[in-house]
Amino acid sequence: MLLVVADHSDDFGKEYREPAPVEFSAVAATPAVLRELSDPSPFLSAVPDERIAPGNNNIIGPSIYGARTYGDFMCDRQTLAFVMLTRSIAEVADELMHKAGVSPDYARALSGYAGAVVARKLRRATRGCALDPKLNKVHDIYANQGSITFSQDFFEVGIGTGPGSWSSLCKSSMSTLSNLMTDIQGTPVSVARGSATSINLRDTSITAVVTDPPYDEMIAYADSSDLIYAWLKRALHNTWPELVVTSDEHGCQEKTEEIIVKRVRGEAPNEHRTRQHYDTMIARAFGEMRRVVRDDGLVTIVFGSGDPEVWQRLLTAIEKAGLVMTGSWPANTEASNHQGKANIETTLTMTCRPMAPGRTPGRKGAVEAEIKAEVKRRYPDWERWGLAPADMLMAAAGPAMEVVGRYSEVLDAKGEPVDIYTFLPLARAAVQEAMAVEINHQPLETFDARTRFALWWITLYNRQIRAKSELRWQALASSLDLAAIRDLVPDADKGVRFIAARDYKGKIDGDSTVIDVALALAAASEDGLQAMGQVLVDAEHAPDDTFLWAAVQFLADRLPNNDPDAVRFTRVLRNRAGVVSATETVAASNYEKSQLQLIDDAQLRLA
Numbered sequence: 001m002l003l004v005v006a007d008h009s010d011d012f013g014k015e016y017r018e019p020a021p022v023e024f025s026a027v028a029a030t031p032a033v034l035r036e037l038s039d040p041s042p043f044l045s046a047v048p049d050e051r052i053a054p055g056n057n058n059i060i061g062p063s064i065y066g067a068r069t070y071g072d073f074m075c076d077r078q079t080l081a082f083v084m085l086t087r088s089i090a091e092v093a094d095e096l097m098h099k100a101g102v103s104p105d106y107a108r109a110l111s112g113y114a115g116a117v118v119a120r121k122l123r124r125a126t127r128g129c130a131l132d133p134k135l136n137k138v139h140d141i142y143a144n145q146g147s148i149t150f151s152q153d154f155f156e157v158g159i160g161t162g163p164g165s166w167s168s169l170c171k172s173s174m175s176t177l178s179n180l181m182t183d184i185q186g187t188p189v190s191v192a193r194g195s196a197t198s199i200n201l202r203d204t205s206i207t208a209v210v211t212d213p214p215y216d217e218m219i220a221y222a223d224s225s226d227l228i229y230a231w232l233k234r235a236l237h238n239t240w241p242e243l244v245v246t247s248d249e250h251g252c253q254e255k256t257e258e259i260i261v262k263r264v265r266g267e268a269p270n271e272h273r274t275r276q277h278y279d280t281m282i283a284r285a286f287g288e289m290r291r292v293v294r295d296d297g298l299v300t301i302v303f304g305s306g307d308p309e310v311w312q313r314l315l316t317a318i319e320k321a322g323l324v325m326t327g328s329w330p331a332n333t334e335a336s337n338h339q340g341k342a343n344i345e346t347t348l349t350m351t352c353r354p355m356a357p358g359r360t361p362g363r364k365g366a367v368e369a370e371i372k373a374e375v376k377r378r379y380p381d382w383e384r385w386g387l388a389p390a391d392m393l394m395a396a397a398g399p400a401m402e403v404v405g406r407y408s409e410v411l412d413a414k415g416e417p418v419d420i421y422t423f424l425p426l427a428r429a430a431v432q433e434a435m436a437v438e439i440n441h442q443p444l445e446t447f448d449a450r451t452r453f454a455l456w457w458i459t460l461y462n463r464q465i466r467a468k469s470e471l472r473w474q475a476l477a478s479s480l481d482l483a484a485i486r487d488l489v490p491d492a493d494k495g496v497r498f499i500a501a502r503d504y505k506g507k508i509d510g511d512s513t514v515i516d517v518a519l520a521l522a523a524a525s526e527d528g529l530q531a532m533g534q535v536l537v538d539a540e541h542a543p544d545d546t547f548l549w550a551a552v553q554f555l556a557d558r559l560p561n562n563d564p565d566a567v568r569f570t571r572v573l574r575n576r577a578g579v580v581s582a583t584e585t586v587a588a589s590n591y592e593k594s595q596l597q598l599i600d601d602a603q604l605r606l607a
Helices: 021-036 061-065 076-097 104-122 166-181 221-236 275-292 308-320 364-384 389-395 397-404 420-435 449-461 468-477 482-488 514-527 529-539 546-558 564-574 576-606
Strands: 005-009 013-017 206-211 293-303 323-331 347-354
Touching: 021 076, 076 104, 076 221, 104 166, 104 221, 206 275, 275 293, 275 308, 275 323, 308 323, 308 420, 308 468, 323 389, 323 397, 347 389, 347 397, 364 389, 364 397, 364 420, 389 397, 389 420, 389 449, 397 420, 420 468, 449 468, 449 482, 449 514, 449 546, 468 482, 514 529, 514 546, 514 564, 529 576, 546 564, 564 576
Parallel strands: 206 293
Antiparallel strands: 005 013, 293 347, 323 347
């Protein structure tokens, strides 16, 4: 249902009105016009008929609602507008190609520019384009860099001059190009498209390679951009005919050598982009980089992932390629609020060099000591740069791998080789050690392991939801089995979050850790002093236990003011004297009851 039409006015900005009869008539005539359109070439249909590959429901939102081709993403009005737009570009380019005195390269350049604007326009089109009335803007169809959205209520950008229109996009594109070309300086360079797994350069012929490779299964680059590819083919088929040729069975972009892990939903029987594919191809790409770079050259890799396993596989690929890390720099570059998708807050720029001959083996204990010392040396820089503790954990991978790279291999006490990945959790633990965290004047390392983990987690993330992979990292760094701390950080909204006291179900006894007793105290605070005193009696804790009250103080201070647990822990603190007194009262009462029970038992035996 066409609800409103928005026009732009110099006096009032946007003006909304009901559609006029002539506009309803035009809408009704659109399907017939589409059916009568001729195909732009023998190899292309007027409306894209390239099929959406199976297993794409998680990134191609319209496919959940019945879309089967990339021509199904729009209503008829939008489809007709893009058909005519791409057809106009192709016709103008064809006219230029056959015009005397006009270089074919010039025509290709102009049509390529127009195609780039089409690609930008598509980001504010289709039935994934929703209007945000609060912010007075139109949303991008890409939800998180790699997923296309769908909306029952959608906004259409018309042929006027507002945001997302051809006029607006051309203006901003030209502005960007002008800024880039103004006062251009430097040395002419050659830019060529190629494959990372087969670099068209001689052995040891260049000084440096810089790469920002795909992050495992984070973004399905080709699948999520097939919509743009389908329309670009129709705009550029006569000036860039190579775009039209593809071996993909669905008529989309070729994906045979795409180095990603494809996260599929539903059936995808022919999907080849598995972890094995990624590991094989990324190692091959790094090997090619090692081949073409000089022995004194550099291979710089930018990478970020929250998953310990992904790091293990990446570092293994770097090692297999004959490269060693010699430098690293963290950067907060790619923050996102979409959990489990594109959610890298910190990336690591790693400088690698070809493995030098003559390296000697190293001993595991000595290497661990070197890593701790190196992290401690870097820590003041990280702090000066303003890195948050969570960012430092990512940064710690750099110095760890630099130290390991000094040796041909690292051997344990039995002389067995140690996997390079072994040292990553150690590096993260070294950050905690370098920070010298204190809990109300008590060094963090003096607490029991389970409590140490919990207080460190609150230091890093407070009540934030984090990816489950981060929980695995922290468990590894704490040398704890995941099962030993899983109840403290349960599942929450596609991630994990530190437990609320009211949800704590642990049994309190003499073996309970400080964090368990603190959580039980907070939960009991709503039932009064006697309930809190009973917790300390059950825990067999001294009422004035320094570590317990330090942890309670820390949690009261660290948790957000509006957090119910912040209120509970503050209540425990404010009633500390009463809790101590109640503990003594409960203990005395329990002792009296036990003595009376002993007397009763003795009398029964005498009887």
